Amino acid sequence: MSPTPNPTILFVSNPQGIPVPGEDLIHRPDITIDIDNEPLNGGVLTKTVALGIDPYMRRRMQFEYKPNTPVLGCGIGVVLRSENPKFRVGDHILGRSYPFAQYAVLSEATEPLRVLKNETGLPWTAYLGVLGLAGETAWVGYKAHAEAKKGETIYVSTGAGTVGSVVCQAAKAEGLRVIASTGSESKVEFLKEIGVDVAFNYKKQDVGTVLKENGGVDIYWDNVGGKALETVMGCMNKYGRIVICGFASQWNVPPTEWHGNKSLVLALVKNVTIKGFLSHDTIAKYGDFDFEAEVTKLVKEGKLNVREEASDKLEDAMKMLGDCLVGANEGKGVIVFS
Template sequence: MAPLQNARVLFNAIPADYPIPGETTVYDTSQTMDVENVSLNGGILIKVLLLSVDPYLRGRLRAAEIESYMPAFTLGQPLHSHGIGVVLRSEFPGVEAGTHVFGILLHQEYMIVASLESASAPGVAIANLEVIERNPRLDWSVYLGAAGMPGQTAFMGWWEYSEAKKVAFISTGAGSVGALVIQIAKQDGLKVIASAGTEEKVKFMKELGADVAFNYKSTDVRTVLAKEGPIDIFWDNVGGDTLDAAMEFANNHARFIECGQISGYNHGFQPMKNPGLIFGKCLHIHGFLLGYLRHKHLTAFSTEVMPKLISGELKYREDITRGLDKVGDVILAVQKGENTGKAIVRVADE
């Protein structure tokens, strides 16, 4: 067999605000790989099937010298994110061709890793991969969404910090994380207020069980919270003025679960308008990253969430785009809130 194209998506330029497809990231088809004969050096050859596109990727499209909780992508090198691939060839004991793996994968069609414990490529560090088996009632894509990092973020963050009371306000309630938080909060017996940016998403949040769902672009958040609050829990995915409003209409001792602040990813973060409310209302503000909770709550996620996903009790939506060349477009769509459900790029079929 002749060498196959091994297209890649490269980090090409640091964006000033929104990432620009074809400029911030570029689709490169200059490389090939002889998948039948390329040396594996004891490792495995993976065909990339699915890639997750999440809001946090925007934070990695920055200059390397700017510190953050995750390293910057390397200019001139492929992006990488959570993904699912299938092993085409293996020299690693116990891993056979046809095995599926989950973890951080390069945004390219084929990749070689030294083993499932560690892998590397020029200029990037690739996190551990793990063998994954699919429940026949779930598509592989679900393991990048409701059964994967977003679902685990929702469940584990809620379990760790919510101490459920009466009223919860969930921003980005139609997203891959927020949608599951709505359902978990309802299962805990809370009144749920949820916001999103389109009428279609408002309808979806109501289908998930939200008691009050509104479009923040056409309805003032303070008007809603004044009528439906005060709130005991705020699940924050957006920050900015929505966070300020939540603080204004929070009960004493309310709990703020800081999962993300997408309003600041492209145009900079705005300071809190009234930080004195933190001590004035004795607010509990918890920022978290999934990596610090996963070891603690993974078993509970497997027993509490997975059966409900398999049975259909817990609902989710996916927004799947076909083609590695569309990664840049999907990154931009996620930043602008144009996706409906978990954003995934299908690189290839098996």
């Protein structure tokens, strides 16, 4: 059979700040693949169904990606050929190092792969967002580390993103008072729609002032790090907990320019616990708190809402990644293939 086009996004170089399309990342529509004969080496050949745009892809550029190889991220594909008896032709497979390309050869030798059953018929993209890494991170991180009690106040930075909005809704469901910030008015509106008690735009209102006006914070869910963390530490109530989930404000600047936190002494005098976590380590230690079953049910019942921004053009992934890193996105970015 003649070669089939296999459009691919290649990583070219480690960006200094936000990855620049056409420089650090390039779209190569000219790449081809021989679908019938491409060696699988015990793996599977998939046709891509959907790809997710995640902030952690920026960090991977710093430490993992090799120049002139496909960008890797969370992706779902349908199996066309298989040399692994665990995966059958027609199965939908999820990988977290999935090449940003129309076709992919995936192997369990290089990454864990999972068959998605999706018996409830949710859109496949749900498994890249609310039922994917971001939703899982929010669910297990909140259940394992927040030690939340009814009536307490939680502040969630980047509250309108997938992680943030799942944390906000989980906390509301447990009777907490939720304060959340985000960087645009439309995202503030979304926070109000999902029941956040105090929703504000951190680019227009001072975080410290808002938190102090609202009686301080018992739990801080930190998605951003940097100066904001220092500020919030000054607003923590006694015996508060800070859950460090992300570092969004710092990945795009060189480590030598990362913000130095001068508020650590406040953790001492206020008896504040600071816990950082990675979702896979938390799951290994504490289990997953029935993540998939519980969150699927909440999504189906309309009790858990997240925002999604979709494109059917692979090349849009480059801009969408940059938008997600500066907050110019309106929801979880996904590329959906027809």
